[in-house]
Amino acid sequence: MEVSQANQISPKDFKSDQEVRWCPGCGDHAVLNSVQKALSELGIPREKFAFISGIGCSSRFPYYMNTYGFHGIHGRASAIASGVKIANPELSVWQITGDGDALAIGGNHFIHVVRRNIDINIILFNNEIYGLTKGQYSPTSERGLVTKTSPFGTIEEPFSVGELVIGAKGRFFARTLDSNVSLSTQIYIEAAKHKGTSVVEVLQNCVIFNDGIHETVTGKEVRDDRTLILKQGERMTFGKGNDKGLILEGLKLKVVKIGENGINEKDILIHDATEPNPGIQYMLANMRYPEYPVALGVIRSVPGPTYEKDIENQIAEIRKTSKIKNMDDLLKSGSAWKVD
Amino acid sequence: MAKNSKIIEREEVVIRFSGDSGDGMQLSGTLFSDTAALYGNDISTFPDYPAEIRAPQGTVGGVSGFQVHLGHSEVNTPGDFADVLVAMNPAAIKANAKWIKPGGTIIYDKDNFTEKNIEKAGYVKDPVIEENLDSYSIIATPISSLVKEALKDFGLDPKTVLRTKNMFALGMVYWLFDRKLKYTEQFFEKKFAKKPEIAEANKVVLRAGYYYAETIEALTPVIKISPAPIAKGTYRNICGNAATAWGLLAAAEKAHLKLFIGSYPITPATGILEELAARKDLGVKSFQAEDEIAGICTALGASFAGCLAVTSTSGPGLALKSEAIGLAVMTELPIVIIDVQRGGPSTGLPTKTEQADLMQALYGRNGESPAVVIAASTPSDCFDFAFKAAQIAIEHMTPVLLMTDSYLANGSEPWKIPAMSELPEIVPPFADRNELPFLPYKRDKEKLSRKWAIPGTQGLEHRIGGLEKTVKGTVSYTADNHELMVKLRAEKIERVADTIPDLTVYGPESNDLLVVGWGGSYGYLITAVRELHSEGYNVSLVNFNYINPLPKNTSETFSSFKKIVVCELNSGQFANYLRMKHQGFKYEQINKIQGLPFTVKEIKEQCIKILEDK
Numbered sequence: 012m013e014v015s016q017a018n019q020i021s022p023k024d025f026k027s028d029q030e031v032r033w034c035p036g037c038g039d040h041a042v043l044n045s046v047q048k049a050l051s052e053l054g055i056p057r058e059k060f061a062f063i064s065g066i067g068c069s070s071r072f073p074y075y076m077n078t079y080g081f082h083g084i085h086g087r088a089s090a091i092a093s094g095v096k097i098a099n100p101e102l103s104v105w106q107i108t109g110d111g112d113a114l115a116i117g118g119n120h121f122i123h124v125v126r127r128n129i130d131i132n133i134i135l136f137n138n139e140i141y142g143l144t145k146g147q148y149s150p151t152s153e154r155g156l157v158t159k160t161s162p163f164g165t166i167e168e169p170f171s172v173g174e175l176v177i178g179a180k181g182r183f184f185a186r187t188l189d190s191n192v193s194l195s196t197q198i199y200i201e202a203a204k205h206k207g208t209s210v211v212e213v214l215q216n217c218v219i220f221n222d223g224i225h226e227t228v229t230g231k232e233v234r235d236d237r238t239l240i241l242k243q244g245e246r247m248t249f250g251k252g253n254d255k256g257l258i259l260e261g262l263k264l265k266v267v268k269i270g271e272n273g274i275n276e277k278d279i280l281i282h283d284a285t286e287p288n289p290g291i292q293y294m295l296a297n298m299r300y301p302e303y304p305v306a307l308g309v310i311r312s313v314p315g316p317t318y319e320k321d322i323e324n325q326i327a328e329i330r331k332t333s334k335i336k337n338m339d340d341l342l343k344s345g346s347a348w349k350v351d
Numbered sequence: 352m353a354k355n356s357k358i359i360e361r362e363e364v365v366i367r368f369s370g371d372s373g374d375g376m377q378l379s380g381t382l383f384s385d386t387a388a389l390y391g392n393d394i395s396t397f398p399d400y401p402a403e404i405r406a407p408q409g410t411v412g413g414v415s416g417f418q419v420h421l422g423h424s425e426v427n428t429p430g431d432f433a434d435v436l437v438a439m440n441p442a443a444i445k446a447n448a449k450w451i452k453p454g455g456t457i458i459y460d461k462d463n464f465t466e467k468n469i470e471k472a473g474y475v476k477d478p479v480i481e482e483n484l485d486s487y488s489i490i491a492t493p494i495s496s497l498v499k500e501a502l503k504d505f506g507l508d509p510k511t512v513l514r515t516k517n518m519f520a521l522g523m524v525y526w527l528f529d530r531k532l533k534y535t536e537q538f539f540e541k542k543f544a545k546k547p548e549i550a551e552a553n554k555v556v557l558r559a560g561y562y563y564a565e566t567i568e569a570l571t572p573v574i575k576i577s578p579a580p581i582a583k584g585t586y587r588n589i590c591g592n593a594a595t596a597w598g599l600l601a602a603a604e605k606a607h608l609k610l611f612i613g614s615y616p617i618t619p620a621t622g623i624l625e626e627l628a629a630r631k632d633l634g635v636k637s638f639q640a641e642d643e644i645a646g647i648c649t650a651l652g653a654s655f656a657g658c659l660a661v662t663s664t665s666g667p668g669l670a671l672k673s674e675a676i677g678l679a680v681m682t683e684l685p686i687v688i689i690d691v692q693r694g695g696p697s698t699g700l701p702t703k704t705e706q707a708d709l710m711q712a713l714y715g716r717n718g719e720s721p722a723v724v725i726a727a728s729t730p731s732d733c734f735d736f737a738f739k740a741a742q743i744a745i746e747h748m749t750p751v752l753l754m755t756d757s758y759l760a761n762g763s764e765p766w767k768i769p770a771m772s773e774l775p776e777i778v779p780p781f782a783d784r785n786e787l788p789f790l791p792y793k794r795d796k797e798k799l800s801r802k803w804a805i806p807g808t809q810g811l812e813h814r815i816g817g818l819e820k821t822v823k824g825t826v827s828y829t830a831d832n833h834e835l836m837v838k839l840r841a842e843k844i845e846r847v848a849d850t851i852p853d854l855t856v857y858g859p860e861s862n863d864l865l866v867v868g869w870g871g872s873y874g875y876l877i878t879a880v881r882e883l884h885s886e887g888y889n890v891s892l893v894n895f896n897y898i899n900p901l902p903k904n905t906s907e908t909f910s911s912f913k914k915i916v917v918c919e920l921n922s923g924q925f926a927n928y929l930r931m932k933h934q935g936f937k938y939e940q941i942n943k944i945q946g947l948p949f950t951v952k953e954i955k956e957q958c959i960k961i962l963e964d965k
Contacts, residue, residue: 027814029825058809063652064816073814074826079806081655082816083648084678090613090645094652094660095806097636098611102656102806120648123641326631333632338604341597341633342768346534347587348389 020057022047027077038189038215039069042136045192046105047076049199055103062105063092065112068143069136069215072107086117089124092131093318100319103203106133111141114150114170122179127318128207132199135172135212136189140221158220172212173296173310177289183209184296185309188229189216194240194307201309207317214305228305237300241308246279247295249304256280257303264294266303284312357572358529363422364576365430366524368517369447370439371408372401372415375517379437380417381763383524386534388588388765391578392421395730395874396590397429397948398761402618402701409471414446423577427729427874429762431950435527437520439463439494441472448482456488456570458523460516462495488570492563494519501559505552515556522560527570532557584767591730591759592622594766595663595689598737600633603659605738606745606777611658613638613649615668618701619757620691623663643671647688651675654684655815657805659741663689666708667698669752670715676750677716680840682815683792683801685744685751685779687737692756694946703946704757706870707921712752713899713928719837721844723747724899726754726870731766733759736896742777747847748800754898756871756920758948779803782811791815791824792836799843848900854908858884858891864962865912867938869895869925872918872949879954890958895925906933916941916961918954 025047033039050060060078064070066085073080079102083091092106106124113121113135124131140158141147147160151172155164176184183205187195195213202209214225228237239249239257248256254269256279267274284292292311298304335341366383368376377398384396399416406413420430432452438444438459451457457479464478474481479489498516505512518535525532536554543550564570589597603610612635614624628637636658640646647662654660664672669690679686692708694700712724723743727736733755740753782789782802789811792801804811813824819836821827856865857877868876873894880892893908895901909915916939917926926938941957943949 056809058807058812061656061806073816076814078812079655080814080816081652081682082814082818083651084674084817087644087648087675090640090648091652091655093638093645094611094613094649094654095656096652097638097649098609098653098656098658098660099807119641120645123645322636326634326636329631330634335630335632337771338597338601338633339771341600341630342587342771343585345587346385346389347585347768349585350391350581350583 020051022051024057025050025077027075029074031075032071033068034219036218037068038138038213038217039072039136041189041192042134042195042213042215043072043075045195046134046199048192049196049203052196052200053103053203059101060103060105061095062107063088063095064107065117066143067109067112069107069109070112086112086115087120088112089117089120089133093124093127093129096129096131097319097322100130100323104131106131107136108133109136110139110149110151114172114175118150122175125176125179125181125208125210128182128315129318130206130208132202132209133211134199135210136215137172137212138215138217138221139169139224140217142217142220146220171297172210174293176210177293177296177311181210182207182311182313182315183309184212184292184311185209186212186214186296186305186307188214188225188307190229191307198309201312205312207315228300237304239298239304239306241282241284241295241306241310243282243284243309245282246276247282248276248279259291264298264303284309287313358575359572361574361576362424363420363426364435364528364574365418365420365433366435366437367416367418367433367447367450368437368520369414369416369443370437370517371442372403372406372413373408374415374439375514376415376417376439379517379521380419382521382535382538384419384763385588386525386530387419387421388586389534390530391581392576393424393426393579393581394419394421394588394764395426395429396420396763397758400702409440409442409468411442411445411472414442416447421576423579425579426764427878428948428951431952435524437524439516439520441469441474441478444478444482445472445474448484451487454487456490456527457484458490458492458520460494460520461491462493490570492523497559497563498556501556502552505548507548507552511549511552515553518553518557519560519563522557523564526561526564527573529573529575532561581765582767586765586767588763589731589734589766590622590761590763591727591733591755592620592691592761593626594731594733595727595737595753595755596623596626598734599627599659599661599687599741600630600635601734601771601774602738602741602777604771605774606659606741606779608657608659608745608779609634609636610661611636611638611650611653612661612663613640613646613653614663615640615643615646617643617665617668619693619760620663620665620668620689622760623689623691643668644675647672647675647686650686651679651682651684654679654686655682655806657803659745660685661687661689663691665691665693666695666711669708669711673716676722677718677720678817679750680716680720680722681817683748683840685748685803687740687744687751687753689737689753689755691760692754700946702757704871704948705920705944705946706756706872707924707944708754709898709921709924709928712754719841721841721899723749723751723844723847724754725751725897726895727759728870728873728894728896730759730762730764734766738774742775743847743850745777745779746800747798747843748780748803749844754870759871781805782808784808784810789813790822792820792822794839794843798846799839845900848903851897851900851902853904854893854895854902856891856893856908859889860891860908861911862891863889863912864891864914864916864958865909866890866892866954866958867895867915867917867929868892869898869919872920875949875951875954876918879951879958882951883955883958888959888962890962898928901932909933909936914939914961916958918942918949920944920948
C-alpha cells in the first residue's frame, strides 16, 4: 500500500451517514474522532480502507466510517480481516475489537494474526468489562472485580494485552488513552505506517458498566505522575515536573527521581521501540500503578516480513519456474494418456 | 518379458491389497490402478485405511486395504467382493475373509504367518483352515525371505529391505493379470531420483515377484482384461479430493478471480487444501488457518475483498463453521464450503464414509438460513460439481455447500480431461460504478441476488455485516423489514432451481420401482440397477446432485413410478427431506450405517424384496 500526500481528505469525509449510537460520554466517541483524524492525514484514498469488526460495543465502529466495512461475528474479526488483507494487500485494513472480542472468544485468532504478522491495524478497546451484554467481567478485568457474573469478585488472573502481543511474537504494540486525541491520532498514524500487525490498546472508559476504571491512572490530576508517555529515542521521564524516570536495576525497571541519590538525567533509560529484543519493551508494557507509571505511546515497533507480501512473493517465485501456466496445462500434466 | 501362453479373457476383476498400515498397500494399489488405467481398462478404486497412522502391528484394527476394480466395460464401483486378495499378514485375512469371492485367489506372505501374528489376528492355528478357505486358490509365498534374498547384495539395512516387500506382491499381481512393469519402474526412478539405489532395489524386488509368479505358475491361466471401449480423448486417473480442488481452480480461471482457500486440516478433506496449496503457479492463495472457524472467516474476508473463496472440511469442522455460514447467508457473499463427509457424530469414524451430514448442511444454522446444497456422485465428477458450486456461489451471491464423502475423496477413476474452452464463463455480478449510490442489498430482478462491490473501488464504499439490514445497508430491527428480507433470501435460493438441470432417469422413465440416491452412492446404485434391469426387473434410477433447491421436475419424475426407494448411507435423512419437500409419495428406504459404501449385492437383494412386496 503506497502512502501518498496527494489526497486531501478531511476527518469529516470519513463520517458515514449513520447516527452514532454509543452511550453519551462513552470513550468510543473520542476513538472514532481520533481515527478519522489519523486517516485524513495518511494520504490514502477513502476507498482503500476496510474496517472489520467482531461483536461488542466498539464493533459497531465500521458503520460510522464512510469506508468499506464488515461487521462480523463474535471474536472472528482477526480472521475476517486476515482474509481481506491477504486477498488484497493494497487495502489499508483496520480491525476494531474489544477486550472480550479479541481476548476471550477471539483469543485464538488474535494470537495467530499477530504471530503471522499480517499488515492489519488492530485497535483494541480495553474497558475491562463486557458492555454490550450489560456488565460481566472480561479477560482483562482486575482480579476481584465485582460484576454481574462475579458477584463475589473474580478469581481469574487478567491478561495484559502487551504481554500477550509480545508473547505471540508481535512486532508492534502501542497503548493510548481514549480521551487523549492528539496522542491517539499520532499512534494510529504510526500503526498505519508499520508494515505488519499493529496492536493499539486503548484504555477506554465504559461510562455505564465500569465508569472510571482507568481513572486512578488517567485522571486529570494524577496522570502526569502515573503515566509515562514514551517517545522514540528519548529518555523515559515523567511526572509533573518531568523529574522522574526509569532506570534498570538488576533485571528490573525502577522508578527514580532525578536529582536524588546521585541520579542525573543521563542515568535515565532511552526508549527504543525498534529494538528486536523485547526484554525492556515487555517490562514497559507490563508496568502497573502504583509501583510504576503506566506506559503510553509506541512500546514496540520492529519491522519484519509480512504474511501477505510473502505469499505474493512465493507466488511470483513459483510462477517463474513452473511449467503450469494455466488450467489446461495442469489438466494435461503428469501421467495423462491418450485414447485414440 | 516372456509371455505366458495360457491366457484367458475376463470382463472384470477385483483385487484387494491388504496388510499392516505400514506395509505400503495404498502405494501397491495405486500403482496397479494407474497401470491398469494406462492400459485402457476402466477402473474404480477404494482405499480403506485405519484412522491411526500406525495402529498396533499385526492387529485387525491396523489393517489397511486398497481395492481396485478393473474392467473391459464400464466400471462404476470398486466392487463388492475381491477375486484376488493380497494379504501381507494373518490380520489381513481376518479383516477381509468375508470380502473374497468364493473360490477366489489369496496371495499371502507365509513368513508373516508366525504363531505370534496368527494369535494377534485372533486365530488359534491356521487362518486358512479357520476361515474355511481351502477351496480357494491359496498362494502361500515366503515374500519376506525372497525379498531379503533378492536384495542381499545391495548392502541395505534390514528395515529398508523389508519395506520393499509390497513391490514383490505387486510384481506377482502384475504377472497374474499380464501387465507391464514399465510405468511402475518409471515411478521408482522419479520418486527416488536422489536415491538411485532405492529405486534399483524396488525394481529388482518388483521383477523378482513377477518372475516368481511366473516360475511357480501362480495362477493358470493368466487373466487378461482387455481395454474398455472408451471415448477418444486424453485421460488421467483422478481421486475426488484432487478433482474437487481442480474444479475450483477451473472456476476461478473462468470467473477471472483469484482463488483463496482458508482451511484447517481434517480427515478426509485435507487433500483439497494440500492440492491447492501446491498450486501457487496458478496464483492460489492458500491459508492454513488456526482452526475451522478461522478457515471460513478468512475465506469470507477474501470473498468480501473479491476472491473466489473456499473452505474445505469434514462433518465436525462443518459444525464449527455454522455461525460463519450464517454470516455468509446474511451478508450474501459468495463462498464454497466443501464437506467431505465421514462417519459421525462427533469424531465418529474419521477415515470411513457416510452421508449423514445432509441435515447439518441444509439446516445446521441459527435462524432462517437457506444456502445452496449440491453433491458430487463420482470421484471425477467432483470436478464438475466443484465448478458448479463456485459458479452458483458467484452468480447468485450465496454460500454453496458441496457435499462429497470419504469414498469419493479417496476413490479414483479414469477421467476424460476436459478442455477449458468447453467450460462456461462465470460472470461475477460486480456492482456498477456508474450506478450510484450503491445499495448493498438492491437485488437483481430475476435472480434476486445482490451486487458485489469490491473494496478498493471508488464510490462503492459500503458496510455489511451480520445484523439485519434494509436494502440500503442500514441496520434495521423493524418487523416488516426482517420478514421481507428473510423471504427474499429464501426466494433467492429457490430461484437457483431455474439454472440447474432436470433430473435424469437411468432406465425407463416409467417403471415398477424408482431407486433414488444422492451424491456418492451413485456408482453402486447404477451398477445394481443395470444388473437388475438385465435380470428382467423393472427398475430405474435417479441420483440427485442438486439437493437445495431440488430439480424442478422432481415430483413429475416421481409420479411415473409405482414404488420409490431412497438409498443412502445414513438413517434416512434424504428420504425425510423428500417427504417434506415432495409430499404425496411413499418413500421406502434402504439405509446402511457401517462406515462403508453399499454393496451392489445388498442393493439388489433389497430392491427385489421391495418389488416382490405387494
